[in-house]
Amino acid sequence: MLYGRDGESGLLRGLLAEAAGGTSAALVLYGEAGIGKTALLDELAAGAGRARVLRTVGIEAETELPFAALHQLLRPALDRLGVLPGPQADALRSAFGLAAAGGQDRFLTGLAVLTLLSEHAGEDPVLCLVDDAQWLDRPSLDALAFAARRLDAEGVVMVFAMREPQPLGLPELRLDALDPAAVTALLDGRDAAGLPPHVRERIAAEAAGNPLALIELPRSLSAEQRTGLLGPLPAAPGDPSPSNRVRAAFGARIxxxxxxxxxxxxxxAADDTGDLATVLRAAGATPEALEAAETADLIRLDGTTLVFRHPLVRAAAYRSATLARRIAAHRALADTLDGAEHADRRAWHRAAAATAPDETVARELDLAAERATGRQGTASASAAHERASQLSPDPADRRRRLVAAAQAAADAGQFQRVAALLERTEDAAQSAELARVQAALQLNEGSAVRAVEVLLAVADAARPILVEAFHAARSAGVPELVARVAARARTLPTGPHDTLAAAAALYGDEDGDGHGDGDGDGGGRGTVREWPFGGAARDGDLLFSERFLAAHATHALADHGLARDLATLLLAHCRAQGLLGWQATSLHLLAEARLALGELESAATGAAEGLRIAQYAGLDHRACYLRTTLAACAAIEGDEPRSRELAETALAHATAHDLGAAVLHAHHALALNHLGGGDPAQALAHLDHPLTGPPVLNAFLLPDLVEAAARSGADRTAVAATARAQAWAARSATPAAHALAARCRALTSTDAHAEAAFDSAVALGEQAGGSLELARTRLLHGEWLRRRKRRSDARRVLREAMEAFEKAGARPWAERARAELRGTGEVIDATSATATPLGRLTPQEREVVRLAAAGHSNREIAAQLFLSPRTVGHHLYRAFPKLGVASRDQLAHALGEPPTRQKTG
Structure with missing residues (x-):
């Protein structure tokens, strides 16, 4: 029976009742040890009815064993693995050691958990109970939290119980001490019922409303203490908290x-398997040896499993033993756990038994770290490398393993841990490996400028270091740093495809004037006539960082169609190889390329997916850039509040971390809101920054800067920016770059030259294939024509612009074109709408419907959007009536798109 928990119990029962109707929920229960978390979970499980109950418990000794807790939870559902999409099933099999490590990313493992829970539910709800979650191994906790955050319409309830809340992004409920009435009721109904009043009062005071303390403290009393003749309570050493007193009471009973x-x-207590045979064999004991503990209600024997009644019993059994006895216990377990399947546990037990440096044990931990990394248990790998470092006799090995621990922590997104580990490597030589970890930390938590400095400080920096330096320097957006990296790159021997040499030419305009020869063919000082980036990005033998540098360069050169194709290729490689961080980065490039091509919906979808991954992986600097892309998409769609929120969040992070390029992108997104709304002066306030160095660093904002300046009367600014745009186009030699440069010339030229420039911009824009930029050029041309009273010409151009904006969903620009059309005397159909059919849907419904209209099945959509198939079906069910359709094969027509292949979900 529970005392004083009616509210909490009712809340949990309510969540389970809603799950019977298909609604999912997740909750974190937290409070001190003994406060009643486990009792609430027990009561919920006992009253679960037809719900399928899955349960796991965190064990302190298992915190470094990747996916141990997750395997315990999902074991009853593993018979459904076969119905999961292949990559998801492979990810779980790899995580659980049921198949060879395949390099799947952590994101895919979390998605597999979500899908498996949805499949396990069937027609009945599923109740997942995760007790003592503070002791879950990190890979298990990450995967479960990922799934819990995406629960929607699966009929799954997931409850985490832990002592202190962690930033899991889930609703939380704190369990406080029992009130006096509940304390009295509990004491009346338990072993304290016959105690003298002053003993009961002392117990109530010492327990401080902790239910377990109220139960266990009376049990620990001797006969004399129960009569009140002696002091009523055993002394609790150290912290006199209720949980510590309970542990002391358990220790006294032991x-x-x-x-x-x-x-x-x-x-x-030292074992983490709960396997009774293992415990008895390691202890050299028989089952009879445990009878006294079972009779004392300290443990429970369930078939072949030994379970401690409470984690504090386990803690008391372990901590009350001497060091020598604990060491002996770990050695005995290491000797008992034979076989390859116990290699990780064996290594950790030997490490726990080590009292001095031991290279043999350190090597075993290195192997455990390698296995954990292969199963995407990077947090566990980091812990193994760190302990191996502590056991290393040789100082060089000690430093090497500490750097490896820091690198694994960075891969796990644990950058606070990275910083703590790096503090212990201050006396180490500045190796390339150490520099790369330091730079990753600086880029995410510190300063992009400092990240470049760290990489350039490596003597005789090889190609991988300088490639990473290029990435960091572009993020910093400081021309002098970019020039320094370019100069170092020129000293290296020529490599495959000459990627670094080409990058040095592209970014190495050292004097900062940005002037080429102006002939438009990409010639002139510091240029190359045939950029090698496409071949480099496709070369699977190159480092991925170099391939991405090449792909990004094609976007910087305004070859956005090629950039989109290369980003798609690199994204597929990331998904296949489990490169989680690069997956978010590739999605960012893909979204930027699609946005430049006017593919607004797909750009926003890709950027949203990238942001989810970046947040999951702890990549704050990449999340910053993705927010700027989403802010730009929202601005073009006309969602100014969301655009402003995203841009300002990104701007705050970018400013604090010296991400100069992200600062410009955030201001650019804010400016787009004003340009779309017809307020060029406010747009100019965001865009008018000192622009130095090679134009390629800030070419993306030059056309909008020219437009804002020209329409605001800031002619000198407009002319200077036009010169940079022309220099960029000469360096790039792509139709899209020349189209935008021509548009800039049109806005800053006299009437005699403006018309020819507009005509050139339209012709080149049609060749480039960027529908949105072409529509903007036509809008500006139409405005120019109307001001010169050429109404008939203006109508034709403005009508084309308006239709393109409406098709793309660029509502503010469509309204501008519509207003200009009215100014020419054209009557606009009042039923003409600036919103696309997708605008009637929520963002999540919009993503689902767009993919369904393209012919993807529910499972395919779920895998792409990181949802469960059941949730995808739920979103389609809600979207159909909003779109006026009855089935998925009508979606393409409703959205005004050509029909595509159709699948059933």
């Missing part, structure tokens, strides 16, 4: 057990 029982309990 101390009264026979020696063989205490020895077996110690081995069980």
């Amino acid at each position: 101390d009264r057990l026979p020696a063989p029982t205490r020895a077996a309990l110690l081995v069980a």
Whole structure:
């Protein structure tokens, strides 16, 4: 029976009742040890009815064993693995050691958990109970939290119980101490019922409303103490908190057990399998040795499994033993756990038993780290490398393993841990490996400028270091740093495709004037006539960082169609190889390329996916850039509040971390809101920054800067920016770059030359294929024509612009074109709408419907959007009536798109 928990119990029962109707929920229960979390979970499980209950518990000794807790939870559902999409099933099999490590990313493992829970539910709800979650191994906790954050319409309830809340992004409920009435009721109904009043009062005071303390403290009293003749409570050493007093009480009960029982309990406490045979074999004991502990209600024997009644019992059994006995217990377990399947546990037990440096044990931990990395348990790998470092006799090995621990922590997104590990490597030589970890930390948590400095400080920096330096320097957006990296790159021997040499030419305009020869063919000082970036990005033998540098260069050169194709290729490689961080980065490039091509919906979808991955992986600097892309998409769509929120969040992070390029992108997104709304002066306030260095660094904002300046009367600014745009186009030699440069010339030229420039911009824009930029050129041309009273010409151009904007969903620009058309005297159909059919849907429904209209099945959509198939079906069910359709094969027509292949979900 529970006392004083009616509200909490009712809340949990309500979540389970809603799950019977298909609604999912997740909740974190937190509070001190003994406060009643486990009791609430037990009550919920007992009253689960037809719900399928899955349960796991965190064990302190298992915190470094990747996916141990997740395997315990999902074991009853593993018979459904076969119905999961192949990559998801492979990810779980790899995580659980059921198949060879395949390099799947952590994101895919979390998605597999979500899908498996949805499949396991069937027609009945699923109740997932995760007790003592503070001791879950990090890979398990990450995967479960990922799935919990995406629960929607699966009929799944997931409850985490832990002592202190963690930033899991889930609703939380704190369990406080029992009120006085509940304390009295509990004491009346338990072992304290017959105690003298002053003893009961002392117990109530010492327990401080902790239910477990109220139960266990009376049990720990001797006969004399129960009569009140002696002090009523055993002393609690150290912290006198209720949980510590309970642990002391458990320790006192354990101390009264026979020696063989205490020895077996110690081995069980050090063990993490709960396997009774393993415990007895390591302890050299028989089942009879545990009878006294079972009778004392300290443990429960369930078939072949030994379970401690409470984690504090396990803690008391372990911590009350001497160091020598604990070491002996770990050695005995290491000797008992034979076989390859126990290699990780064996390594950790030997590490726990080590009292001095031991290279043999350190090497075993290195192997455990490699296995954990292969199963995407990077946090566990980091812990193994760190402990191996502590056990390394040789200082060089100690430093090497510490750097490896920091690198694994960075891969896990644990950058606070990275910083702590790097503090212990201050006396280490500045190796390339150390520099790369330091730079990753600086880029994410510190300063992009400092990241470049760290990489350039490496003596004889090889190609991988300088490639990363290029990436960091572009993020910093400081021309002098970019020039320094370019200069270093020129000293290297020529490599495959000459990627670094080409990058040095593209970014190495050292004097900062940005002037080529102006002939438009990409010639002139510091240029190359045939950029090698396409071949480099496709070369699977190159480092991925170099391939991405090449792909990004094609976008910087305004060859956006090629950039989109290369980003798609690199994204597929990332998904296949489990490169989580690069996956978010590739999605960012893909979204930027699509946005430049006017593919607004797909750009926003890709950027949203990238942001989810970046947040999951702890990549704050990449999340910053993705927010600027989403802000630009929202601005073009006309969602100014969302655009402003995203841009300002990104701007704050970018400013604090010296991400100069992200600062410009955030201001650019804010300016787009004003340009779309017809306020060029406010747009100019965001865009008018000192622009130095090679134009390629800030070419993306030059056309909008020219437009804002020209329409605001800031002629000198417009002319200067036009010169940079022309220099960029000469360096790029792509139709899209020349189209935008021509548009800039048209806005800053006299009437005699403006018309020819507009005509050139339209012709080149049609060749480039960027529908949105072409529509903007036509809008500006139409405005120019109307001001010169050429109404008939203006109508034709403005009508084309308006239709393109409406098709793209660029509502503010469509309204501008419509207003200009009215100014020419054209009557606009009042039923003409600036919103696309997708605008009637929520953002999540919009993503689902767009993919369904393209012919993707529910499972394919779920995999792409990181949802469960059941949730995808739920979104389609809600979207159909909004779009006026009855089935998915009508979606393409409703959205005004050509029909595509159709699948059933």
